[in-house]
Amino acid sequence: MTPKQPPKRRRLPPTERRDEILQKALNLFAEHGFESSTRELARQLGITQPLLYRYFPSKDDLIREAYRAVYLDRWNxxxxxxxxxxxxxxxxxxxxxxxxxxxxxxxxxxxxxxxFAGLKGADINRWYIGLLEERILQRIVKEYRHLAGLDDQTKPSFEEIELAWALHSGIFYLGVREHIFSLPPSEDRDRTISAVVGVFHNGIQTYFAKAAVPKPT
Structure with missing residues (x-):
């Protein structure tokens, strides 16, 4: 009996092959982090190392593309x-x-x-945290400063950004409990978000109301 031959890999156009490699790499990073060498990555992806290098000349290039695909491409x-x-x-x-x-x-x-990127100290986390602070957290602070009649053009202070992080992190935890801790998700995510935002909204207005009171001379 002749041995069964493995199925031949279907030839794909370069763009599709690159996307296929990237998606497999994303699945691998999600399960095992970023520790594998390019040789091990290629083995786990089921391709040769030269083929991996053809599309991603270095591991850093692959990680940068992972950042684009996971973070930037999902930004609305x-x-x-x-x-x-x-x-x-x-x-x-x-x-x-x-x-x-x-x-x-x-x-x-x-x-x-x-x-995983945070535990490794990878650049993709620093890039994304910078994006969050610039396009979400600073805007939240400036909108509350405006609501309180304060200067909304000044760059938010460290303390103000930390308050915005408290809101963002509290909501982020809903995803952590589901996808990291494998705990049951919120029965009604939008309702939970609404409650968290409502508590933050009332609390931070009190904070900025105090900031708006002129200090005695």
Missing amino acids: IEWDRLLCDRNVPLEERLKSFYASYTKAIFTREWMRIYL
Whole structure:
């Protein structure tokens, strides 16, 4: 009996082959982190190392593409408009934003790559945290400063950004408990987000109201 031959790999156009390798790498990073060498990556991806190098000349190039695919490609430019639309009450803006944002990022792949990258100290986390602070957290602070009648053009202080992080991290934990701890997800995510935003909304207004009171001379 002749031995059974393994199925031949279907020839794909270069763009499709590159996307296939990237998707397999994302699955691998989500399960095992970023520790594998390019030789081991190629073996686990079921391709040769020269083929991996043809599409991604280095491991850093592959990680940068993972960042683009997982983070940047999921960024919805409508979020930028929504957070700054003062025709909509600020509390409602935040509820709508976080309902949409969590739908985009609450996946096993996204959450696990983000946390693996954080443990490794990978650049993709620093890039993404910079993006979060610039396009979400600073905007949230500036909108609350505006609501309190304070200067909304000044760069937020470290303490103000930390308050915005408290909101963001609290909502982020809903994804962590589901995709990292494998705990049951919130029965009604949007309702939970609404409650978290409501508590934050009331608390931070008190904080900025105190900041708006002139200090005695």
